[in-house]
Amino acid sequence: MPLFTTMPPGLPDREAALAERLLQGPQRVAHLIRSRIEAPALTRLVQRGHVLLAGPTPSDAAHVLGRQTGWDSDAAHKALTLMARKRGDSGDRLAPDGATMAARIVDQLTRQTVDCLLEAAFDEDTTPWEAAAETLARHELTRAAFAKRPGLVQMQASLAVPVIGLGASAGCYYGAVGEALNCPMIVPEHAGVANAVGAVVSQVSVHLDGLVTSPAPGLYIAHCTDGPTRHPEAEAAVDALVRDLTQRVTQRAHSAGVDSPHIRWTRTEKGAEVEGQSMLIEVALRVSATGRPRIAAG
Numbered sequence: 001m002p003l004f005t006t007m008p009p010g011l012p013d014r015e016a017a018l019a020e021r022l023l024q025g026p027q028r029v030a031h032l033i034r035s036r037i038e039a040p041a042l043t044r045l046v047q048r049g050h051v052l053l054a055g056p057t058p059s060d061a062a063h064v065l066g067r068q069t070g071w072d073s074d075a076a077h078k079a080l081t082l083m084a085r086k087r088g089d090s091g092d093r094l095a096p097d098g099a100t101m102a103a104r105i106v107d108q109l110t111r112q113t114v115d116c117l118l119e120a121a122f123d124e125d126t127t128p129w130e131a132a133a134e135t136l137a138r139h140e141l142t143r144a145a146f147a148k149r150p151g152l153v154q155m156q157a158s159l160a161v162p163v164i165g166l167g168a169s170a171g172c173y174y175g176a177v178g179e180a181l182n183c184p185m186i187v188p189e190h191a192g193v194a195n196a197v198g199a200v201v202s203q204v205s206v207h208l209d210g211l212v213t214s215p216a217p218g219l220y221i222a223h224c225t226d227g228p229t230r231h232p233e234a235e236a237a238v239d240a241l242v243r244d245l246t247q248r249v250t251q252r253a254h255s256a257g258v259d260s261p262h263i264r265w266t267r268t269e270k271g272a273e274v275e276g277q278s279m280l281i282e283v284a285l286r287v288s289a290t291g292r293p294r295i296a297a298g
Contacts, residue, residue, distance in 0.1 A: 008050050010226035014041035015050075022051065029053070047209060048225065049252060056083050058109045059169055061102035067172040080105075110176045117181065118142065121159060146182060158182035166194040204256045205290045208249045212237045212283040220280075234280055238267070245287035257293035264288050 007019055018041055021032060033039055045051040060076035062068040080098035087093055095101035118137035122129060129136055136142060145157035162184035165174035170191045178185025188194070211223050212234065220237035221228045224244040231237040246263055253261035265287040271280050 012041075012227060014038060015045050018042055018045060019050065026054070048248070049208075056080055056105070058105055058173070061105040061109075062169060062172045064098055064102035065106065068169060070168070106173065106176075109173060110180060113173070113177050114146075114180045117159070117163060117177070118146075146180060148182075156182075162186050164188065166191050168192040203290050204253060204258050204261075204293050205288060206249055206252045206256060206261075207286055207288040208245045208252070210241045210245050210285045210287075212241055212285070214280050214282070217279065234283065238283055238285065241285055242287065245285060249287050249289040253289035253291060258289065258291035259294050261289035261291040264290075 005023075007016070007023065011019055014037070018032065018038060021027065029042070033042060042051065046053060056076070056079040059068060059071070060079050063071060063073045063076035064080050077098055080101045084095035084098050084101035085093055095104060115137050119133045122133035122136045131139075141155065142157065144151075145155035148154075148156055159181040160183070163174065163178060163181065163186070165171070165177075165185060165187045168191075170187045174185050174187060213221050213223070214234070215221065218232055220231045220234045222231060222237040222241040222244070224241060225248060226244075229237070229240055231240065242265055245265070250261060250263065265285055268284040269280060270282040270284075271278055273279070
């Protein structure tokens with residue numbers, strides 16, 4: 001859905017064409033995108049904060065499965081039914097019906113939550129593991145040990161600490177997570193409002209990404225909001241993009257309620273060696289703005 005009511009200024013042609021269609025209101029992506037080359041343009045509109053992609057969520061799946069009733073269950077059923085009708089790479093539908101699709105979404109949420117918790121546990125463990133925590137968390141031996149799979153070689157594993165579930169939907173999902181990790185799962189009495197309290201005392205964090213590319217030696221292009229700018233040196237292009245991203249991320253932080261955001265940025269380079277010489281191909285930048293939101297008065 002569009003986050004604007006008038007055409008955003010300075011958009012390149014492809015982004016402008018999409019934005020003009022979105023002035024009519026929210027649309028299905030399949031109807032909005034009319035050619036393959038427009039998909040990256042939509043991604044750029046999303047990255048710049050002009051457009052918001054919306055779709056079914058695990059909460060919708062929980063409504064379909066009868067685990068939640070706080071919102072519009074009819075809308076959730078319709079959304080998951082339509083999603084189930086989509087076809088994958090094999091040409092088959094994703095699921096025979098909305099209920100099956102909902103169950104698969106919740107199962108996937110459980111798997112990803114388990115992976116994240118295991119990754120954090122391996123990272124904090126006192127054992128000096130040689131492999132990365134992400135690798136250990138997803139290793140087939142780890143999965144076999146937690147699942148207690150039978151065989152000639154039997155292993156059992158469990159998380160040594162209980163997991164505390166917070167959020168309005170914690171009771172819907174975290175029971176299965178505790179079973180998968182073979183550990184106690186605690187859902188406090190007031191878990192439903194814990195995230196709301198956290199939002200009050202936490203920080204706002206906003207980030208934007210951008211690229212500097214080098215299509216030819218001695219030419220560096222900063223892909224800024226108002227269009228690409230050309231520079232003879234890489235650092236000049238990086239500086240231009242940092243200024244552009246900083247201005248936009250500061251504006252977004254202000255809109256989120258942060259009066260004096262802290263700005264920081266990271267840089268990742270890609271290069272190649274041509275005829276024995278190192279050449280810079282691309283610089284990816286991420287500029288972040290963080291800070292405490294102002295307290296509402298009145």
